Amino acid sequence: MPIKVLIPTPLRPYAGKQSVIEVTAQTVGEALSDLVAKHPDLRKHLFSGEGKLRSFVNVYRNDEDIRYLNKDATPVNEADVISIVPSVAGGQ
Amino acid sequence: MALKIPGRLYDRLRKHGEATYPHECCGVLVGEFDEAGGKVVMKLVQCGNTRTDSPANRYHINPSELVRIQREALLAGHDIVGFYHSHPDHPARWSVTDLAEAHWTGCSYVITNVENGRAVLTNSFLLLDQEEAKHFEDELIEVIDL
Numbered sequence: 001m002p003i004k005v006l007i008p009t010p011l012r013p014y015a016g017k018q019s020v021i022e023v024t025a026q027t028v029g030e031a032l033s034d035l036v037a038k039h040p041d042l043r044k045h046l047f048s049g050e051g052k053l054r055s056f057v058n059v060y061r062n063d064e065d066i067r068y069l070n071k072d073a074t075p076v077n078e079a080d081v082i083s084i085v086p087s088v089a090g091g092q
Numbered sequence: 093m094a095l096k097i098p099g100r101l102y103d104r105l106r107k108h109g110e111a112t113y114p115h116e117c118c119g120v121l122v123g124e125f126d127e128a129g130g131k132v133v134m135k136l137v138q139c140g141n142t143r144t145d146s147p148a149n150r151y152h153i154n155p156s157e158l159v160r161i162q163r164e165a166l167l168a169g170h171d172i173v174g175f176y177h178s179h180p181d182h183p184a185r186w187s188v189t190d191l192a193e194a195h196w197t198g199c200s201y202v203i204t205n206v207e208n209g210r211a212v213l214t215n216s217f218l219l220l221d222q223e224e225a226k227h228f229e230d231e232l233i234e235v236i237d238l
Contacts, residue, residue: 006162009171010197019166045223056195058155065155085158086195088175091116091143091150092182 003031003076006083014041028061029072031082046084056087095174095200095216095231097121097133098238106211108138109178109204115147120158121174121200122165131173131200134238137161150189151177174200174216181206184213186228194219200231 002022007015015021016039023038025031036043048054059066060083066074076082097105108117122135139157143150153175162172175196179187184205186194194201197219204214217228 006166008162008196009173009199010195013198019171056193058158060155060159063156063159081163083159083162085155085162087152087155087193088118088120088158088196089143089150089152089193090177090187090190090201091146091193092179092187092189 001026001076001078003078004081005031005035006081008085010086011042011045011084014045015039025076027072028059028066028074028076028082031076032059032072058085058087059083060085093128093130093218093231094234095121095131095133095202095218096234096236099235101133101136102214102233102235104136104138105176105202106204106214108176109180109206109211110209112141112147112178113206113209114180116141116143116149116151116178116180118151118153118175118177120153120161120172121176121202122161122170123173124170125173125198132236132238133173134170135165136176148180149182172196172199174202176202176204178204178206178211181208184215186217190217191226191228194226194228195223197221197223197226201228202233 023034123133216231218231
């Protein structure tokens with residue numbers, strides 16, 4: 001089913017400059033796979049060499065972090081929105 | 093290229109650092125990118141600092157807040173264009189930690205030095221290049237009337 005994925009500012013250059021991309025998926029993992037299939041340049045910005053999400057990349061289904069759901073297997077339906085947000089931190 | 097920010101938001105950003113002193117404050121700058129690569133800030137969102145273990149010299153914005161802010165910005169036709177935080181009793185320069193933890197290429201990272209509870213200097217740094225080669229460049233802050 002069609003699912004919307006929100007693309008953060010720094011990843012837009014690798015996603016055809018789009019802020020919202022529609023993918024076809026039943027799970028978050030499938031959604032991300034479809035996303036990188038459509039925009040292969042995104043892969044190295046989202047995943048490590050071992051194929052895992054990079055440590056600073058957060059993926060949410062609506063308002064829930066998929067790490068606290070079923071990770072890649074987290075189911076999605078048409079009303080859901082997947083958000084990708086790199087972390088924001090630092091300090092002196 | 094410059095980070096353009098309305099005076100009232102610039103003041104709010106600096107006062108946030110005074111309010112949380114001696115802890116670091118943090119927040120998100122929402123606005124628009126212009127065709128020349130500059131940015132205009134239209135909204136400032138104050139966030140909580142989740143680094144309660146070391147709030148005087150570290151900050152972290154809850155990703156849940158970022159998700160909400162990003163979603164609302166896109167609905168309004170805007171973007172996240174940068175972030176801000178304070179350095180209590182420490183210069184308004186990016187640190188090794190700031191660079192290591194910065195992942196929003198193309199966005200501004202604004203830092204305010206707060207000395208003894210008073211905001212002194214505010215500087216902006218533009219994050220450039222991909223993760224493996226990322227670096228900050230000094231960025232002009234232009235305070236505007238809006």
